[in-house]
Amino acid sequence: MKKTLITALILFSFPATGLLANTINITGTVVSDNQKYIGARYMGYVKEVFVNIGDRVKREDDLFKMDSAEFDILKEQANLALEQAEILTDVYRSKLDEIRRNKALLSRNKNSTFNFEDMNENLSITAEHTSSMLKAMKAIVKSASQKAKEVSIISHYLEIKAPSNGIIVQKNLHVGDMVMPGFPVMVLVDLDHPEIEAQVSESDLLKINKGDFVKFTIPSIRYYGRGRIKSIVPSANPMTHTFTIRIKFKKDSEKIYPGMYAKIEIEYDPTVYEQNFASSD
Structure with missing residues (x-):
């Protein structure tokens, strides 16, 4: 009994930071940090399409070809x-x-x-x-030589290739369709550099900082990971009064895809929060 009482008094007199930490629990979505919208530089009709939604492609792979x-x-x-x-x-x-x-x-x-x-x-x-x-x-x-080179380059642009490795998540063209310059017809998502995007309440902004470490889980694949807050977007949603945060983490599972649901735990020290709150006043 005496040992238990002494231990309790020591812990109360010399509190550990972990014992004082509180947690903010939020949800987020896995997103890609490198999403590309692919279109054509010149107007023309689609002659061939080489990929479908869900196909994995490598850099310089053929995506589609226009009539030349x-x-x-x-x-x-x-x-x-x-x-x-x-x-x-x-x-x-x-x-x-x-x-x-x-x-x-x-x-x-x-x-x-x-x-x-x-x-x-x-x-x-x-x-x-x-x-x-x-x-x-x-x-x-x-x-005439310069003109021939320009026409040759234009002909090269009629063969649209993948700008990077990734997966095709959207395709809005078929053989015979007319493609207009400036309008994206495919979306390519890079799977090698995922991030987690989440919304934080305005009242919790004083509790978190850029660079803070967080824990997260992706329940669908039972994945547990650790990341870091990459950015806090300084534009509040006027309807919900929330801010967007981006969490960067190292991908070590091939099963992680953009669009997955994630649970996030952000620990903070209430004493530091009180100091920030007092200084803000």
Whole structure:
């Protein structure tokens, strides 16, 4: 009896922090920290779809392909223009080389019966004109080459690929549908970096802080874990007077998916809470 009384007096005189801790119990939902909305850069019709809802994909996997008939025509036209410009460039280059050879030949035959001055002047004028045309054709070749590259890049964008690893959770397109630029047609969720999102009452804000450790459970898979408050969103819901918190944790189970229900326990020291409450007054 004496030992029990002494132990009780010691615990009362020197309280442990864990004995004073109180708990806030809330519920939350597992969410993905990396959710991507996938669309197309150009308007067109869907030619092929390679994935369905629930499919796991890896980065650079094909998702869908758009009809490229119009872009194939543009690509063919751009390549044809480039080819014609290169041919004309070769023609003017050959002509300029021929003029230079004729001038060299004329220089070696100054004492011939031909009017050397007049012929040399004519060849110089022709050479200058041909040189200008060659320079212009080189500029046209450069422009046509750039255009061909742009069309080739556009054609590449018609094959939509996965930007990261994940799972397809939403798909709003089928073969034959028209896709408009700027409108998402698929949603890809990254399963490797989940978080828990929950709502905290406004009256409990003084009891928690960013960086606090929490315990949580996911009852459906009997998962018990420990996380840390990543952020407290400073915008209260005017109807419910609650704040959103995000809890970051390390995923060590393949069974954790976005949308799962979670129970959260946040421990706090009531003495610290009272100090915060007093300082806020």
